[in-house]
Amino acid sequence: MNPSTAQARVVVDELVRGGVRDVVLCPGSRNAPLAFALQAADAAGRLRLHMRIDERTAGFLAIGLAIAGGNPVPVVMTSGTAVANLGPAVLEANYARVPLIVLSANRPYEMLGTGANQTVEQLGLFGSQVRATISLGLAEDEPSGNGCGPYGQQNSVWRSAVCRVLAAARGTRSGNAGPVHFDIPLREPLVPDPTADAGPEGRADDRPWTATQYATLDVPLDIDLTPDTVVISGHGAGLRPELAELPTVAEPTAPMHGPALHPLALPLLKPKQAIITGRPTLHRQVSKVLADPSVTVFALTTGPRWPDVSGNVVGTGTRAITTGAPSAEWLAHCRAVNANAQQVVRDALAKHPKPTGLHVAAVVMDALHEDDQLLLGASNPVRDAALVSHPRPGIKVLSNRGVAGIDGTVSTAVGAALAHGGRTVALIGDLTFLHDASGLLIGPGEPRPADLTIVVANDDGGGIFELLEQGDPQYAGVFERVFGTPHGMDLAALCAAYRIPHRQVDTEQLAAELAEHAHGLRVLEVATERSSLRELHAAVRAKIAP
Structure with missing residues (x-):
């Protein structure tokens, strides 16, 4: 067995032993040894392989699989620009703490700087955006008869490195999961030998080579x-039973710890104290409260980082040790303003003469049932x-709130649906849909979502800018071209090109469609x-x- 084949088989075997169940592979020549090993593992039922031709799509497919399935997901690609295309996914995985593994094949390192084709300095490419950059080193022929079996001396090094990669991605020792760059230089031959020699073996009973236990990050905070x-319950928050009595402004991806509090009702309240869980990313009303120097702000997180944009946080921890209790008057006041805010929003939608994204969101949210999975686009x-x-x-x-970009949202939805046993509904805008249209490309024989509906609220452009400073009427002369960015695309024709069922519906028809399952992947477009x-x-x- 040649060195590159032996090394690739060991890497794939140890990934499976370490809990990897899905791998995304992009075609290439330099990563061929890994491709052969992954295909064999897929055929043996040890993992599920997903082929994608676009590395950017592949990265976000892996993010969807990881955030819905909970396991690290490697993306395997060849050398060169293929690696750089993982940049947006790596950024998202960093700030959202997603265990994404960029497994890049590389030329032998002595070829760097020689002018060799498709050879770039990949090590360090992602800088501070990854939890670790680990190089496996070049596999070499190893003399037989050393008493360790075939490639026995290198086998332990290879397997140990894979375990380090998985530990860094999961954050088992740091409490801070995130992306890892795993770079493997491979020398020709890049295809298996005609003889089927047994590869280096791992530990007995399919155990990982190196067991790593999760470190306990327990920082109590008196409140x-x-x-x-x-x-304020933000993205990535854990459920906090100790806060169950408190009015909670929860972002859609966050748990509702206590009684719901509508974000638009915050200006009516004068809280003396705010407790952040997770990382708030959405509401200006929330930001204003957290920036108020008269409000005492605490932050509870599940990892080593804590959010504090305004610098007002007075204490941080991983769990609260509470004393006292909120007054009945405060709780009643919060209930009243929340109920009024909810009613005002629904009344306004009922009276508004034209359908907007808010109308579509209301239909989608009302149509969800227990065990459904919802993925929300940014913007x-x-x-x-x-x-x-x-x-x-x-x-x-779910939502990509790490850096809140529109990149890869279709692919994230596909990955999340593939990792979820029930129905998945994705609600996204038209620009988000177009930005990742290649996420609809799923090759023949590849795993496909069993029940994914992508709802596209199509307002022919960037509706978010209508609500920002750029949307002020004084900028009307330039707004439409440089912020509105109308495109006039025929989404039905686009879906037809990818052989994805598409239907254009109004909001009433959308409600009827969402009462049924998708039976595969479909797109529902609402103008x-x-x-x-x-x-x-x-x-x-x-x-x-008022």
């Missing part, structure tokens, strides 16, 4: 709940969902308009908090 307190969809509803038990809500968004949102805010 008195007597002052009027709100909880308006995740914000719309937060305004029309709140997190409900039994529904798993919406954005010219009145600014007016609609302003009217809702004014009605809730």
